[in-house]
Amino acid sequence: MAGKRRGRGSSVQQQQAPQNKRRGPCRAPREPAAFAKSTGCEPEIPHEKLSIAQAQRGTPAHRPVRVYADGIFDLFHSGHARALMQAKNVFPNAYLIVGVCSDELTHKFKGYTVMTENERYEALRHCRYVDEVVRDAPWTLTTEFLKKHKIDFVAHDDIPYTSAGSEDVYKHIKEAGMFVVTQRTEGISTSDLITRIVRDYDVYVRRNLQRGYTARELNVGFINENKYRLQNQVDKMKETVRTVEEKSKHFVYRVEEKSQDLISKWEEKSREFISNFLQLFGPDGAWHVIQERSGRMLQALSPYSSPRGSPSSSPTRQRSDSPDSSSASASPPSSPSSPSSPKNGTRSSLKSTSTYSGHVK
Structure with missing residues (x-):
């Protein structure tokens, strides 16, 4: 079973090999870009010079447009990546070669770098737009270098790059019609990053001491x-x-x-x-209503007694309260027609008889 699987795999590779060859060089996204050979590019077919018009129309899959972009790429940042993205997509079928200058050339013509040349090489190899990296790239492009790596066009921003005693190191490339323009990303550059570090030097030193x-x-x-x-x-x-x-x-x-x-x-x-x-x-609460109703009930069950000295409305109650009081002050003189009890009538008749008998004596 294992042998059959290997056989099938090899047959698939044999079938796909011509297709890959027609499509031109390609690499898996999980693999870094390859380093350029010291001997240069050796294409299987003769390398013919392309014009910009031909490259813009599109080339056959087996003949990609070889675009070259060079630089120092210190402290690799998004501005570098965007420039390489533009160089990769300037033509429909492009193979991007990136040249990175060594520490010796950089220190001589520009200044000291933060990253070493090997660190800068590896940073470029792991950029998704890069197909090939040229180590120790020349500061000024020569005709021999362009022929050695079969370069069709050079991609860079259009600002004149004055260095090494030249007003523009890409002047001869522009005159040969091999120059394609990319746009710089404003607000980000290696110099800006170094300026931030120098400006906040104390902060970074203190931070690293803590670490x-x-x-x-x-x-x-x-x-x-x-x-x-x-x-x-x-x-x-x-x-x-x-x-x-x-x-x-x-x-x-x-x-x-x-x-x-x-x-x-x-x-x-x-x-x-x-x-x-x-x-x-x-005032209109339930408590007053309850008191009023309870007062009425108590008055109905037990009426209030009259106070002393006040005229009594009941002759019987007054006589029972004050038995020794005179009949003249307690009640008006009885008349023959006023109703009276038999006991009272007998007592009054006895009093009148005794009085009359005394008078006779």
């Missing part, structure tokens, strides 16, 4: 090292104070929020309590 780098590795003296460490301690204390302040603010905010919630609930309950109190004990 474990030694003062010797950072080329920092003893006094500056202690100064930076002291500043780190001060910043740490400030951060602690800021954290405590934020937590206290959050705590105060929560207390205020809860207090406002309690006050609103208390106001709501107090309004409800006052409303219930007025409904119960107000």
Whole structure:
């Protein structure tokens, strides 16, 4: 089974090989770009010179347009990647070759780099738009170099690049009709990045000291090292104070929020309590209605007695209360026609008889 699978795989490769050959060189996205051979490009078919019009119309799959872009590419950033993307897509079928200058040439004509040449080579190899990398590329392109790598066109921005005693190192390329223009990305460049590092030098030194780098590795003296460490301690204390302040603010905010919630609930309950109190004990409340009804019931069950000294509405109650009082002051003189009880009539008749008998004597 394993042998059959290998046989099928090899047959598929044999069938696909001509197609890949027709399509031209290609690489899998998971593989980095290849380095250019020291002997240069050796195409299987003769390399014919292309015009821009022919390249723009599209070339056969087995004959891609070989576009060359060179540079230093220190601190590889998005501006570099966008320029290479434009160079890769300037023609429908393009094979992008990128030349990277060595440290020796760069330090001689431009200045010191942050990244070494091997780091810059590897950064370019892993860019998705690059098909091939030329190490130790020349500072000025010569005819021999262009023929050696079978380069059809050179891609770069149109700003004259003055270097190595020349007003524009791409002048002869432009005159030969081999120059294609790419656009620079504003706001990002290697010089801008280095300027940021120099401007914030103290910040980056302090950060790297915190990360474990030694003062010797950072080329920092003893006094500056202690100064930076002291500043780190001060910043740490400030951060602690800021954290405590934020937590206290959050705590105060929560207390205020809860207090406002309690006050609103208390106001709501107090309004409800006052409303219930007025409904119960107000002028028209249920309590007064209950008192009035209970008073009527008590009066009906047990009428109130008249106070002393006030005229009595009941002759019987007054006589029972004051038996010794005279009949003249207690009640009006009885007339023959006024109703009276038999006992009272007998007592009054006896009194009148005794009085009359005394008078006779």
